[in-house]
Amino acid sequence: MVHPKRLAWLAQRVKNKADATFNKICVGVKTVTAQINPNPIIIIGNQKSGATAIAALLADMAGISVTLDLRKEIGNPTYHLVVRGILPLAEFIERNKLAFSAKIIKEPNLTLLYDRLPEYFPGSKFV
Structure with a gap:
């Protein structure tokens, strides 16, 4: 038994x-x-700067969707491939399209891609 x-x-x-x-x-x-949001609010900056709390509070108060981290990039990061020009930005965004479907996207590592993001998201706001 x-x-x-x-x-x-x-x-x-x-x-x-x-x-x-x-x-x-x-x-x-x-x-x-998922459909990639063509005009997200993108929050970038250094880790441990409080950006997650700010993004979560803004999304909660506004009642809109938020991505606090790109989950697919945690176990198998590909940022460095985009920075080095090996992986096109469009493929990186498609790989993470669920994350890029939110109205607010907070990801500190996107700071490394700041100069290229406006080309893909010309109507976006960057914070």
């Missing part, structure tokens, strides 16, 4: 795995259907 605590632990583990799988599927569907 299985101990009740062991059974509860196992049930919770199965639930956590199911939730994680469901979340991955949802993100995948959102990524496929």
